[in-house]
Amino acid sequence: xxxxVCLGNVPDTTTKVKFGDGTAFDKTGVxxxxxxxxxxxxxxxxxxxxxxxxxxxxxxxxxxGGKDAEPTMRKxxxxxxxxxxxxxxxxxxxYAVAGQLAEAIKDKGFDIILTGxxxxxxxxxxxxxxxxxxLDVPSVSAVSGLTISGSDVEITRDIxxxxxxxxxxxxxxxxxxxxxxKEARIAAMRGIMMARKKPLAxxxxxxxxxxxxFVSFELPAPKPPCKMVDADxxxxxVDLLQNEAKVL
Amino acid sequence: xxxxxxxxxWDGVFKKLxxxxxxxxxxxxxxxxxxVTAVSIGDVADDELAKLGNYGAAKVVKVDGNTTxxxxxxxxxxxxxxxxxxxxxxxxxxxxxxxxxxxxLSVKLKAAVGAGLIALPSSTEPFTVSKKVFSGKAFANVVLxxxxxxxxxxxxxxxxxxxxxxxxxxASTATAGEAKTTVKDVQKQTGKILxxxxxxxxxxxxGLKSGDNWGIIEELAEVLGAATxxxxxxxxxxxxxxxxxxxxxxxxxxxxxxxxxGISGAIQHMAGxxxxxxxxxxxxxxxxxxxxxxxxxxxxxxxxxxPALTEAIKEAKNK
Ligand SMILES: Cc1cc2nc3c(=O)[nH]c(=O)nc-3n(C[C@H](O)[C@H](O)[C@H](O)COP(=O)(O)OP(=O)(O)OC[C@H]3O[C@@H](n4cnc5c(N)ncnc54)[C@H](O)[C@@H]3O)c2cc1C
Ligand SMILES: Cc1cc2nc3c(=O)[nH]c(=O)nc-3n(C[C@H](O)[C@H](O)[C@H](O)COP(=O)(O)OP(=O)(O)OC[C@H]3O[C@@H](n4cnc5c(N)ncnc54)[C@H](O)[C@@H]3O)c2cc1C
Numbered sequence: 028x029x030x031x032v033c034l035g036n037v038p039d040t041t042t043k044v045k046f047g048d049g050t051a052f053d054k055t056g057v058x059x060x061x062x063x064x065x066x067x068x069x070x071x072x073x074x075x076x077x078x079x080x081x082x083x084x085x086x087x088x089x090x091x092g093g094k095d096a097e098p099t100m101r102k103x104x105x106x107x108x109x110x111x112x113x114x115x116x117x118x119x120x121x122y123a124v125a126g127q128l129a130e131a132i133k134d135k136g137f138d139i140i141l142t143g144x145x146x147x148x149x150x151x152x153x154x155x156x157x158x159x160x161x162l163d164v165p166s167v168s169a170v171s172g173l174t175i176s177g178s179d180v181e182i183t184r185d186i187x188x189x190x191x192x193x194x195x196x197x198x199x200x201x202x203x204x205x206x207x208x209k210e211a212r213i214a215a216m217r218g219i220m221m222a223r224k225k226p227l228a229x230x231x232x233x234x235x236x237x238x239x240x241f242v243s244f245e246l247p248a249p250k251p252p253c254k255m256v257d258a259d260x261x262x263x264x265v266d267l268l269q270n271e272a273k274v275l
Numbered sequence: 276x277x278x279x280x281x282x283x284x285w286d287g288v289f290k291k292l293x294x295x296x297x298x299x300x301x302x303x304x305x306x307x308x309x310x311v312t313a314v315s316i317g318d319v320a321d322d323e324l325a326k327l328g329n330y331g332a333a334k335v336v337k338v339d340g341n342t343t344x345x346x347x348x349x350x351x352x353x354x355x356x357x358x359x360x361x362x363x364x365x366x367x368x369x370x371x372x373x374x375x376x377x378x379x380l381s382v383k384l385k386a387a388v389g390a391g392l393i394a395l396p397s398s399t400e401p402f403t404v405s406k407k408v409f410s411g412k413a414f415a416n417v418v419l420x421x422x423x424x425x426x427x428x429x430x431x432x433x434x435x436x437x438x439x440x441x442x443x444x445x446a447s448t449a450t451a452g453e454a455k456t457t458v459k460d461v462q463k464q465t466g467k468i469l470x471x472x473x474x475x476x477x478x479x480x481x482g483l484k485s486g487d488n489w490g491i492i493e494e495l496a497e498v499l500g501a502a503t504x505x506x507x508x509x510x511x512x513x514x515x516x517x518x519x520x521x522x523x524x525x526x527x528x529x530x531x532x533x534x535x536x537g538i539s540g541a542i543q544h545m546a547g548x549x550x551x552x553x554x555x556x557x558x559x560x561x562x563x564x565x566x567x568x569x570x571x572x573x574x575x576x577x578x579x580x581x582p583a584l585t586e587a588i589k590e591a592k593n594k
Contacts, residue, residue, distance in 0.1 A: 040523060040543050044412045052409075063524050121388070122381065144374065147523060149408050149415075151390045152369070152427075156346070156378025165455040166346050168375035171517070181459075185518065186344070187370055187471060188285065189463035193456050202375070205510075205525055206517045238387035240418040242403070247414065253556070253566045258575030261587045264555070267571060269591065272553045274475075274532040275499075 028138040028175065028197065030072045031087045033128055033154065034103055035062035035146045036096040046244040052148075059099050063211070064143025066106075070208035071173060072141060073107040081175045085109045087137070091118045091127040097227065104222035105214030111225070116232035119241070121149070125157035126235030133162060138197040139180060144169060144204040149241075155202035165199045171206030277312045278304040279362035281353055282327060282335075283372050284319045290472065291435060292368055294330045298436040299395070299428050300366040301331025306399050310334070312360050313442065314353055317342045321444050328442030330435065336360075336447045344372060345454035350379040355449040357384060362423065369427040370471065377427045387419035393432035393529075393550065410523045410546035430471055431529040432550065470519065473502035475532045478521060478548075480506035482537020482558065482577055486514030491581040492536065498588050504528070506538050522547035536577040540565025557581065 038044070039058040047053045061069070069088065076083040088103040089112040090096050100111045114131050118124040132140065140162075142155035159166030171190070172183030182193050182201060214222070256264045268275040280300035282293045300311045310333040315324055317340070324335045338352050353376065357365055365380065367373040369391045381388045389396070389404035397403045402419045404426065470476065477496040479489065489503075496503045503519060510520040521528055523543040529550035536557040538544060545568050548554065556569035557577045566572045573580055 038409070040410070040546075042409075042412075044409045046413065121378070121390075125378075125382075147410055150406070150410060151388070152374040153378040153381065153388055153390055156375060157382050159346070160350070160379040160382035166375065166379065167456065168346070169371040185371055186461075187283075187372070188469045189461060191458050191462075192460040193458050195456050205520060210511065238381070238385070238419070238421050239389075240420060241415050242418055243416045244408070245405075245414045245416070247411070250568055250570075253569045253572045255566075255572050255574065258573050258580055261573070261580060261583045262590070264571060264573065264584065265587045265591045268532065268553070268555070272532075272570065274553045275588070275591075 028081070028083050029085050029087070029136055030075065030083060030139045030141065031089055031132055031137040032065060032069045032072055032103070032108070033140070033142040033158070034065045034069070034088045034090045034100065035143065035148070036090055036092050036099040037062045037146060037148045040147060049243050049245070052244070059095070061099055061102060062143050062146050064145065064203060066211040067205070067208045068141040068143055068203045069103055069106055069108060070212045071203065073212065074208065075175060083175070087112065089114070089128060089131055091116060091124045093117050100227060101222050102214060104225045104227070105218040106212050107218060109225065111227040113227060113229050114232055115229050120237040120239045121151040121153035122157060122238045123235050125154050125161055127233060128154070128158050129161040130233035130235070131230055140198065140200045142200060142202050144202050155200050159200035162200070165195050166202065167193060167195055167199065168202045170201045170203045173201055173203070173207060276307070276309045277360045277362050278307065278309060278364045278366060279357050279360055280311060280313050280332070280366040281376065282313050282315050283368065284315060284317050287317070287319050287323065289323060289326065292370065292430055292472070293327070294435045295430070295433050296366055296368055296428055297327050297330035297332050299433045301436070301438065302395055303364055303366065303426065304331070306396065307363060309363070312336060312362070314338070314356050316349060316352055324444045325442050328440040329437050331438050331440065332442045333440070335442045335444045337444060338447045338449055338451070341451050343454060343456060343458050344375070345456040346375045346379055348451045348454050349376055350383055351452045352449045353380055354383045356447060357423070365423070365425045367425065367427050369429045373427050377425050381425055384423050385421060386423040386425045387421045388425045388427065389417060389419055390427050391429050392426055393429050411549045429529060429550070468500065468502040470502045470504055470521070470526055470528060473530050475499045475501035476504050476528065476530045477501050477534045477536070478504035478506070478538060479509060479536050479577070480538030481508050486512070488578060489514065491578065491585070495534070495581050495585045498585055498592070506544050535565055535569065536581055538565055539563050540568060
């Protein structure tokens with residue numbers, strides 16, 4: 028089986044976001060990381076490959092992004108992916124990213140396509156499902172467990188108020204979340220050395236359109252200062268919650 | 276023309292989430308001078324379906340059976356109904372189900388998605404929505420360029436509005452494709468308030484020192500009718516199940532009231548809870564960053580403050 032992990036290159040989660048004139052995200056000084064869920068997806072893919080009980084032959088990572096995404100992709104190779112594909116374009120919405128991914132991975136015989144449940148930059152939660160529909164394959168969302176059983180994939184998905192064990196034939200798209208792997212893997216020195224020699228193919232962008240325009244950005248209004256209550260007077264807090272905030 | 280809203284059911288019953296969605300759809304329909312058609316898939320009794328009228332649905336189209344969520348089957352049904360109704364806008368929840376269906380529907384209908392919205396569109400011409408980006412650190416104004424639009428609504432972000440109408444219920448003629456998802460087992464949480472549904476949430480962090488101390492979180496939750504939650508290290512340590520972890524990489528929630536006890540207030544934690552209407556922080560470090568984004572704070576030992584708070588709330592309730 029061949030696994031492909033769709034990997035977003037996103038600003039570090041502690042980034043102080045700025046928007047210059049308010050029309051675009053200001054990338055100056057930003058540290059870039061693998062989107063946290065995609066890192067967990069990659070970790071799970073590596074676990075599946077390393078477990079000899081599974082017939083996983085390769086793990087590929089694919090990113091839609093400019094050359095500046097390559098350090099993040101090398102990190103994924105250092106964690107253990109066998110090869111990488113970069114679709115050379117700065118996509119501007121989820122539909123366009125999914126379209127590029129679909130073009131890049133179709134006809135390559137991938138059995139399990141993993142995406143994260145949300146990209147930490149534009150918070151769409153849309154790419155995985157869109158990709159599945161474009162490829163006309165099944166999709167399972169909110170996946171917190173994934174094992175291989177013959178040509179089927181056994182999945183634990185979170186539903187509102189519980190969990191379900193479902194079985195789906197490959198090929199499929201699984202959109203993963205917390206729980207899929209215990210902790211994201213960190214690249215070891217050996218992995219970092221090896222990553223330099225692993226293949227990173229750059230493919231030209233396909234003709235795909237965007238369905239949305241992000242026209243402007245705003246920062247939320249600052250929060251008023253916190254009202255402090257004495258630890259010996261919790262009754263006052265209860266009173267404030269009842270009569271001032273009116274939430275009790 | 277119409278606004279279509281997909282209303283999920285839980286064992287044949289709707290919940291507040293469904294009514295929020297219909298209320299939202301009704302307001303969007305008002306902006307577009309049209310009416311709301313609700314779509315329900317699964318086995319729901321007609322009198323339950325008719326309730327949606329109270330929140331502004333003019334018509335409910337039901338598709339019986341298909342109780343297993345298969346994303347392709349559900350997408351196929353909703354797409355057929357959207358086309359039959361001439362829907363210009365499709366409203367879906369931004370919960371797990373919605374995140375599974377909306378993107379497939381987007382491709383099928385070639386409809387732009389406004390994802391995870393917390394308010395009505397700011398204009399319909401051009402169709403513009405405000406959406407959270409960078410995990411709540413900013414908002415973006417997004418123009419949806421297609422003729423048909425999909426809006427996914429974040430849970431607990433829109434009020435339920437009762438309008439007192441009644442909805443007509445029709446059985447649909449939509450055909451379902453073949454399901455490719457086989458459900459083998461279901462584990463439902465029973466008797467507990469779900470984190471996503473909860474109006475009040477009591478959450479604990481590493482400051483509680485050990486999973487053994489969770490009794491005081493649960494007791495406070497009990498008197499408040501609240502759900503319990505935790506920070507990521509707490510679930511990583513196995514003190515609490517991973518479903519309880521809130522934050523950027525966990526659940527994103529918007530209760531009316533969130534108690535953060537022994538939680539430092541890391542940006543990744545706050546990303547999951549900053550839409551709460553009121554945040555109360557309890558921390559023994561007066562300089563903990565959590566106070567910067569809270570409404571009320573107590574500097575003190577959570578192991579003492581939480582039980583005292585439980586008692587104070589019991590007392591206030593008995594008055
Ligand atoms: C205004 C704007 C400006 C942008 N500018 C740039 C830019 O300058 N450079 C640039 O490279 N991108 C840019 N993007 C693309 C952006 O980084 C995201 O990739 C894209 O918007 C998808 O985000 P989402 O929140 O909809 O994804 P979601 O649907 O939340 O993502 C879910 C999953 O899809 C996969 N995924 C998402 N994005 C990618 C990707 N790019 N490659 C591979 N897999 C992915 C991941 O597995 C992720 O976990 C821009 C987007 C917007 C809206
Ligand atoms: C990519 C990424 C994603 C992440 N996603 C998440 C996420 O989704 N959710 C999340 O929670 N974290 C997330 N984190 C981790 C986050 O950065 C913090 O490490 C984490 O939130 C800290 O948890 P905490 O507040 O429980 O623990 P700590 O930071 O250790 O804080 C414990 C607090 O308890 C206080 N305290 C100690 N003793 C007491 C006492 N007796 N009474 C009262 N207070 C006391 C201390 O003063 C301190 O403020 C993420 C990190 C990364 C890098």
